[in-house]
Amino acid sequence: MERQEFGAAVRQLRESTTPAAVGLSVGRRRVPGLRREELGDLAGMSADYVRRLEQGRSHPSAGVVNAIARALRIGRADYERLCALAGYAAADGQVPDDVGPGAMRLLERFTDTPMFVSDAAMNLIAVNSAFLALGHWKLTGDPWDWNVAWRTFCDPFDGFKQSVADATDHESILVARLRGALLRYPADTSLAALVDELRSRSRMFDTLWRTPRPVTAYESSAAFVHPDGESVTLVGSLLAIPGDDLAALMLTAAPGSHDAARLAELVEGAGEPAIIRVGRPGPG
Known part of the structure; x- marks a missing residue:
């Protein structure tokens, strides 16, 4: 067959x-x-x-x-x-991290929507200024500062709050994506090291790695607490960009809601729309 x-x-x-x-x-x-x-x-x-x-x-x-x-x-x-x-692994086995034209178009056309683009290992490689306006992503100097799985399981954000049900969906997606990435890129030593570190540092991640939960939805809701103390509740929807093996996460608020108005204030306060390369020395 x-x-x-x-x-x-x-x-x-x-x-x-x-x-x-x-x-x-x-x-x-x-x-x-x-x-x-x-x-x-x-x-x-x-x-x-x-x-x-x-x-x-x-x-x-x-x-x-x-x-x-x-x-x-x-x-x-x-x-x-x-x-x-x-029946073979891809020749180079490395996770691609170039922001292709499809990802750039998304970032350029949805400037009012907080969005990031990640590679198959869940490393953020580009974000828009609307995403940074949420003010929750604080850097700690860790090598995996920009990895979503690491920040979820090992170094969670103070300004990111989810219900148990939403957290369950979020965690299931991350583990499933990392398992798939490790199968596709077996020679990527950085990816293998990330998975090993996650399994060593997080009992929850190790349990999910050994016994994965089924992924029931590729979106979840979260409250983002801004440094000014106010929060905005947004739904994150994960969109695949298969040609480059990337994914985009778009964060949206219910139309006409208080959260939509609050999000508009934050984005407007961020100034001119911009796309920022992250996850590597000298972003920008």
Whole structure:
């Protein structure tokens, strides 16, 4: 079954890749996409072998998967899918942390909505000024200052309050995302060290790691207590950005509510909208 699925994925990628995208002349063609012969030439294999792969009659080596990925110039998500279908880990095994164009568009277009973008290991890599206006994210100098899981299980915020039910959903999401990230990026030593430290420092995290709760919702509510003493209750909704293996968290208030009015005051007080790179030396 996996061979059939791998073959179908290769064929779909081949047929959806334009010749111009891989440096070939377009010419006159009966069908869009690349011919098997063209993929074979680009990947250094015969057209007959490409045919056998697509028909599920041959199991690819890791080198073949990488050659096809390079030939088709596919993105990270498609590459990881091919690796998974072929039974291999992605070659470099490192969590990507580049803020791609999709994430930037979200940050640029929702300037009045507190938002952050995180990588697969739940490290914040970019936030907008509306998010910082909430005033709850205090830095302590810890290496994992900008990691959501670490701040939740090992170094919780004073200005972040949740009900038991919302905290349960929040914790379940974090553990599930870290488990998935460790499977996709087994060679990322920083990710492995984070998980080891979380399991050592937090009994709750270790329990959830060994016996995960099912994720019932990818959103939860929380009260953000501003340094001025007032709080605003917001719902955080997690949105996947699969092409770059990133996620965006958007924090919203109920329309017309006191919380919406309070949020508008905080955002207005933050000044001109801005996008801030975080989680690395010299943010900005």
